[in-house]
Amino acid sequence: MDQKRYKRKIYLEDKPRPKAREELLAAFGLPPRKEWVKVEDALGRITAEPVFASTSMPHYHASAMDGIAVNAADTYSAHEQNPLRLAYGEQFVYVDTGNAIPAQYNAVIMIENVNVIDDQTIEIIEPATPWQHIRPIGEDIVQEEMIFPQGHKLRPADLGSLLAARITNLEVVNKPVVSIIPTGNELIEVTDEPVPGKIIEFNGTVFANFVKEWGGNPRLSGIVKDEPEKIKEALLLAAETSDIIVINAGSSAGSKDFTVHIIGEIGTVFTHGVAARPGKPVILGKINEKPVVGVPGYPVSAYLALEWFVRPLICKYLQIPEPKRQTIQVKLGRRIVSTMGQEDFIRINIGYVNGEYVANPLTRAAGVTMSYVRADGLLIVPADVLGYEQGETAEAELLKPLEEVTNSIVFSGSHDLTIDLLSSQIKQKRYDMKIISSHVGSMAGLMAIRKGEAHVAGIHLLDPETGEYNLTYVKKLLDDMDIVLFPFLKRKQGWFVPEGNPFEIQSVADIAAKNAHFVNRQRGAGTRILFDLLLKEAGLAPDSITGYSREMFSHLSVAAEVKENAGAVGLGIFPAARAMGLSFIPVADEEYDLVMTKEFFESEKGRLLVSVIQSEEFRESVEKIGGYKVVADAAPKIG
Amino acid sequence: MDQKRYKRKIYLEDKPRPKAREELLAAFGLPPRKEWVKVEDALGRITAEPVFASTSMPHYHASAMDGIAVNAADTYSAHEQNPLRLAYGEQFVYVDTGNAIPAQYNAVIMIENVNVIDDQTIEIIEPATPWQHIRPIGEDIVQEEMIFPQGHKLRPADLGSLLAARITNLEVVNKPVVSIIPTGNELIEVTDEPVPGKIIEFNGTVFANFVKEWGGNPRLSGIVKDEPEKIKEALLLAAETSDIIVINAGSSAGSKDFTVHIIGEIGTVFTHGVAARPGKPVILGKINEKPVVGVPGYPVSAYLALEWFVRPLICKYLQIPEPKRQTIQVKLGRRIVSTMGQEDFIRINIGYVNGEYVANPLTRAAGVTMSYVRADGLLIVPADVLGYEQGETAEAELLKPLEEVTNSIVFSGSHDLTIDLLSSQIKQKRYDMKIISSHVGSMAGLMAIRKGEAHVAGIHLLDPETGEYNLTYVKKLLDDMDIVLFPFLKRKQGWFVPEGNPFEIQSVADIAAKNAHFVNRQRGAGTRILFDLLLKEAGLAPDSITGYSREMFSHLSVAAEVKENAGAVGLGIFPAARAMGLSFIPVADEEYDLVMTKEFFESEKGRLLVSVIQSEEFRESVEKIGGYKVVADAAPKIG
Incomplete structure (x- = not known):
């Protein structure tokens, strides 16, 4: 078959997601198969028939x-x-x-x-x-009584009642077999050497585990190359051997999108594209009367498409209602823009600050798995809503237990590697608590405290006038609030350069002179403010620096970038350079402090935070990293 | 060892449950063991150490x-x-x-x-x-970044991020081994022949599955006889081979309560008895520095004690917060009485009627497993609350998904075996819907409609004046409401007698004359009203009937009772007699109708109910039982 034949532009539909779902479910009866299992092995299984008691319990007075x-x-x-x-x-x-x-x-x-x-x-x-x-006889269970109807999901106590009624085996619904087919020439196994252009196949494992969690029996096939014959073969085999087929990638309107054509050729396509983002380029159809769902290649799109279309198929097969997530009302910390006619699934962090659940969107990039992993919730902007203003209230689905959200300490501001360490040690003391952090830079961190969106902000902001760190900025920006400025770390900032410093970078002037590619930080970051100050002191304009306009959001991102580009240089903290095996040329000793409201400082969470920071264990583990000195026993600069 | 030595009265403490829990948790460090697992097998496991990325994702631009x-x-x-x-x-x-x-x-x-x-x-x-x-490089994950802290429970999408970061194996917390020891001379295996005085051992299986669900690794031992040496041996072995020990029964203050003495002898007892019901006679202690929880023999007590004390031990071992159930506010359909100083764990049914969640308590008997299985929620009456009045609002923990509670049709009134069949067929059409029924008798069913506690009531109430069924009662009791009286079934009532009718019972006069033991129904039940009418017609007083004062709550219970007692006779419907292999002497043809508000009748739930009742499939399956005729196509008697 000619691959060119499929090389054409494909028009994606904008079918409303609920309509696509309804059509898909209506197209299949999905009569379940049944199997007998022992009661001891029946946890979580679904009864296939009503179950009647074989004896009374008690069976005597x-x-x-x-x-x-x-x-x-x-x-x-x-x-x-x-x-x-x-x-x-x-x-x-x-x-x-x-x-x-x-x-x-x-x-x-x-x-x-x-x-x-x-x-x-x-x-x-x-x-x-x-x-x-x-x-009396039958006080608990009367012989011949219906203990469970069909379609009942068996819980631990249910198994006890079955045994009490002298039932040792029962008929349950088979777990539907869900074939999962990853496709793509760019995919490699996790054990293969990753070379540029190759991507580790991991969606399949995620799908298999979602299917397992939803009560299905996943069958993950090997990676199938982007060749029509191979894809066709894999689909036909899956249609013979499984109840539901999931095929990954090849469902966008890109150049290797054979899948939709192949499904159309050997089966029927109901839908190609739904009015929802991410996840839009989904394919719904059937092959040999078996439902097939083509999910997009980008992980977050794929996870959502799977939930929208594969989960209801599994639930229909099992004859159980679809589970629903707990929802809460959240106040939006930032404005959210959506498109009319499209549902938007926004991953959000939710912090419980000042008695309110405040939501902030994470990246919308569908390729960022961590945006789903780190999200506390999903905010679904309906198709007929254009978005939400900052401060507005909206409903969010929780991706984590509410307790976990409520108990978290919300950290904002500048990125420092010790914050993860701090979270880890807090969790060791109180395993229902941890830090959720967003790295937005020092200035944005201060604004988050101002707007009541975070409990703590980490900042390192040098005032060129006074040579002092942080104090000026807090006084200027949070003057009317009752604030504690808590000394936390002294740390070293310096140039990240390839090992051995081949370009002999020692100063910002060297960067300009040698036309090195500079990996910059975002506006408002303390490191960016330091760099701009160095530029100014050297009398250099930003446009004399190659790469100045592109912004990275963390020390590690800068270091990772320098590592990949032999002609690059960055500015950041020592441990990030060390983690990436770069050389580090010290530039400044800076003060990285914590800002919080006095109310938080005195709260249970605040006291726990401070006690961990002041512990010998924390000091040791931070100073072991190198380039740090914990100064948490100094008196607060404010408060 | 002398068994008599343990034969003495034991004083049970009334220790507040939270205090007992705190003491128990404080007594054990429970340092977790760790093990390496493949990412593909890590679903639901807890990270033992923070996990850092081995590579960036993407690892190239x-x-x-x-x-x-x-x-x-x-x-x-x-x-x-x-x-x-x-x-x-x-x-x-x-x-x-x-x-x-x-x-x-x-x-x-x-x-x-x-x-x-x-x-x-x-x-x-x-x-x-x-x-x-x-x-850009690291858009999703930056090399060396902390992906998860320790103590993180891995979800499907998390596994994707691990693989993307090129992590193939990781260290997780071992599942704590929980030994479960069922004890008791009265216990038999489910496969053994049940003779009077012997009880099927099923608690162990329930415990094992709870432990599994909570993340532990259960080890269920065989039944241990009530002999001190054997119990001691089993406890010592468990202390050597497991992290947590659960021993069942022998924890009440009864005559064979060796357990508490043995634990005291080979270890330490912290607590014997908590101020909570059911579940009060729990034992908390340690043997060889391993926590041991002695749970009461009655199943519901045992399930609760397990949740109170074993679940937190498992969670502490795993270093994860204890899961919490969703709670809702419920309006109490009946008064609930509690004891000052005792927590009461009341199993409740919750119906969503007229826009309110209305709760009614199920039996408090701790031996009734079905009261836990059928419960929609748990109402916990705090120690300092004396109870709740009818109509008061209180918080309840949900034992079922809220959707399931909201979607259920709440049935009240007289017991009929076809109601389970009806529920089953409704669930076939709409697997998110079903009937939850409480068998309270016809009169109480009418009152439930009156008080807005049920959607439908099944009644069969003969008016001796008119010879008509149901109409008079509805007119009298629900006169001011907009009601539909929907004809449902004609069914046969008759005497339940041992096979062959050895006492030749044909009438109520025969029962009195032959001094047969009559198994009566509760006041307000249609069958009771019929029996009282028969008595009156025969000119007999209730005290001429042996057994008159004891009340059973369903046809099946009456039949089960007659089956066990060769000298007994009951009154009820044909299929209950048939189910128990009894002879059936017809007494009356009666009309069993459904009462509902007009509003419910016209609602989505109401229309679904009626459509299933009127289906050919339902009629066939009911009439196949025998003794029934479905009359659901007749015009409503009212409405």
Whole structure:
């Protein structure tokens, strides 16, 4: 088959997602297959048929207490003023909890209320009422009673009731087999050497685990090359051997998009493109009466498309309702823009600050898996909404337990590698707490404190007038707030250069003179402010620096960039250079401090944060990295 | 060892549950063991150490689009009025999404914006900005970045990020080994023949599955007899081979309570008895520095004690926060009484009726597993609250997804076996819907409709004056409401007698004359009203009937009781007699109808209910049972 044949532009539909879903589900009956399993192995399985009790529980009249079994009528005269004696074997027998009540008795008196006179005689001072402290036959389960209907997902306690009803095996719905086919010439296995242009195949593993979590039985195939014959072969095999087919990549309108044509050729395409982002270029169709879902190559698009279309197919097969995520109302820390007619699935961080859940969007780039991994929630902007203004309230689906969101310390501001270490040590002390951080730079960190979007901001802002760090900026920007400026670290800033410093970079003048490619930081970052100051001091204009206009958002990103480009130089902190095996030319010793409201500083979270920072363990682990000195025992600069 | 030695009364403490929990957790460091697992097998596992990226993702500058790679500076002159031509190989190359950008280029132009002139030439009408449509190195993950802290529970998408960062194995926390020891002479395996006095051991299986669900590794031992030496041996072995020990039964203050003494002898007892019901007689202690939890024998007590004390131990071991259940506010349909100083864990049904979540308590009997299985939620009455009045609002923990509660049709009133069938067929049509039913009798069913606690009530109430069923009662009790009385079934009531009817019971007079043991129904049940009418017609007083005062709550319970007692007789519907293999002597043909508000009748749920009742499939399956005729196509008697 000619690959060129498929090399043409494809028009993607804008079908509303709910409509595409409905059409997909309506096209398949998905009658489940059934299998017998032992009760012990049935956790999480779905009953395929109603289950009826094989026996009653209890299956005899059982004593509910330790005591004596009596005939109630024999005891009516008993009274505190008129104790009654009963004869063993004739008028009573001893019973323990669970013992069968002999047929001639109809009540139990608790042992605590029995006065033992001798081996043959007891005395009581209160009459028994008929059937007291007796568990009648079938108190729990009556033989032939329906214990569960079909379509019931079995929980731990359910298994107990089945065994109690003397059921040892039951019919459950088979887990639907979901074939997963990764395609693409650029894909390599994780164990292969990654060369430029090759990407590790990991979507398949994610899909398989989503399918497992949703109750399906995933079958992940090897990587299939972007060749029509091979893709066709893989699809036909999957259609024969599975209940649902997932094929990855090849569903955008790019140059190697054979998949939609092949599905059309050997089956039917219902939908190609839905009005939702990311995840838009999804393919829905069927091959041999089996549903096939073509999910986009970009991971986040793929995860969402899988949830939109594969999860409902699995649930329909299992005949269970789709699970729903918990939702909460969040206040938007930033404006969110969307397109009319398109749903937007925005990954957000949610911080619980000043009694409000404040949401900030993460990157929308569909290739950034960490934006999904780090997200606390999903904000779904409906197709008929153009977006939300800052400060507006909207509903978000939680991707993490609410407790975790509520308990997190929200960190903003400048990036420093010790923040992860700090989070890790906080979690060691209180495993329901941690830091969620967004690296937005020192200035944006201060603004986050101002707007009540973060608990703590890390800043390193040099005032060229005074030569002092941080103090001036906090006073200027947060003057009207009750703030604590907490000394945290002294750290070294310096040039990141390829090993051995081949261009002999020692100053900003060298960068300009040798036309090195400079890897810059974003506006508002402390490191950027330092660089701009160095430029100014050297009397250089920004446009004398190659690469000045492109901005990176962290020390590690700068170092990674320098590592890949032998002609590059960056500015940043020592540990980032060391992590990437770069040489480091010291430029400045700076003060990296923490800003927080006095209220937070004095709160439980704040005290925990400070106690960890001041611990010997933290100091040791930070100073071991090199280039750091923890100064957390100094007095606050403000507050 | 002398068993008598342990035969003494034991005083149970009333320690507040949170205090007992805190003491237990404080007594153990529970340092986790770690193990290496493959990423593919790591779903749900907890990271034991922070995880750092082995590579960047992407690890090269990658094209984010299908198009051409260019040097942005070469394109600045391009304009709609001034198209710019670029030469292949010198000024541009073709790139697909994911391709590496050759070092001399720094931007990508989408293929849609490229006009191909010939094999060597393209034309553009818009300049490119530097780095547009390029995914820079580390856009997703930067090498050496901390991807996860320790204590992170791995979800499907997390596994993708690990593989993307070229991590194939990682260190996770071992699943703590939880030994489960069922004890008791009365226990038998589910495969053994159940004889009176013997109880199927099922708690162990429930515990094992709870432990599995909570992330532990359960080891369920065989049944251990109530003999001190054997129990001691089992405990010592468990202390050697596991991280946490659970021992079942023997923790009440009854006659065979060796466990607490043995734990005290070979270890330490911290707590014996907490101020919470059910679950009070729990034992908390340690043996060889391993925590041991002795849980009561009654299943519901045991499930709760396990959740209170074993789950936090597992979570502490795994260093993860304890999961919390979703809570909702419920309105109480009945008064709930509690004891000052005791927490009460009330299992409740929750119905969503008229826009409110209405809760009704299920039995408090700790031996009734189905009260936990059927419960929609748990209402926890705090120790300092004496209870709640009817109509009061309280918080409940959900045991089922909120959707399931919201979507259920709440059925009240008289018990009929076809209601389960109806629920099952509704679930077949809409697998997010079902009926939750409580069998409270016809009169209580009418009251539930009146109080807005149920959607539908099933009633069969004979008016002796008119000889008519149901109409009089609805008119009298629900006169001021807009009600539909929907004809549902005609069914046969009759005597349940042992096979062959040895006492030749034909009438209520025979029961009195032959002094048969009558198994009665509860006040307000239609069957009870019928029996009382038969008594009255025969001119007999209730006290002429043996067993009259004891009340059963369903046809099946009556039949089960008759089955076990050769001298007994009951009154009820045909299929219950048949299910238990009893003979059935017809007494009356009665009309079993459904009562609902007009509003519900016309709602989506109501229409679904009626459509299933009127389906041929339902009629067939009901009439196949015998003793029934579906009359659902008749006109409503009211409404």
